[in-house]
Amino acid sequence: MEGQVSGVPERVLCVLSDIPDGNSKGFPPAPGGFTGLFAIRRGDQVWVYVNSCPHIGVPLDPVPDRFLDAKREHVLCSTHGARFRVEDGFCTTGPCYGESLEAVPARVDGEGRVLVPEDAGL
Template sequence: MIRLCASDELAEGCSRGFALPGRSLLAVRRHGRAYVYLNRCPHRGVPLEWQPDRFLDDSNSLIQCATHGALFLIESGECVSGPCPGTQLQAIECREDDQGLWAEA
């Protein structure tokens, strides 16, 4: 596993992007739990954010694709609105400990 950040660097209701060799990830914290996904829309294969670390809709309750507005559940990555319903973001195994947030390399 690779360390993404200290736990306090991913605040509740916020998102962050991470560039790793060969792939890009996004992390979101909701209800105290971190979720990590591949930063790639299942519809077009493009990165999801419209600005660095901006992956959430205006309510901070759904992950949003900046290209076409698809909305994804934070907890599962399932698309619930937009051109790709029924698809989902690729989840990345992660864990947290006192040293920070870690994701499968």
């Protein structure tokens, strides 16, 4: 356990500089977990989601750390071509239209660490 906010135990996912600005990065499952996470960075903002398409549960990335479309505007499912908004994970096109990625609460602390709930991805 790294810390707590509002009584929720947190763990360090990475440091902000591990995610190139305007890009994404994947992370393996936490110990004992089954599903990895991925993060998208825009400046000092970070969005974290579970790496699972709501359509059939497949991982979104065709190759490590490639979660965004060519213009880096949307999250893209490599299996079915579904597109999701970065800001809220809502599917705008594809077979899971209207559904959303599973968001993970995340924050960047004063030391530049990206923190997520300890049980994220379990």
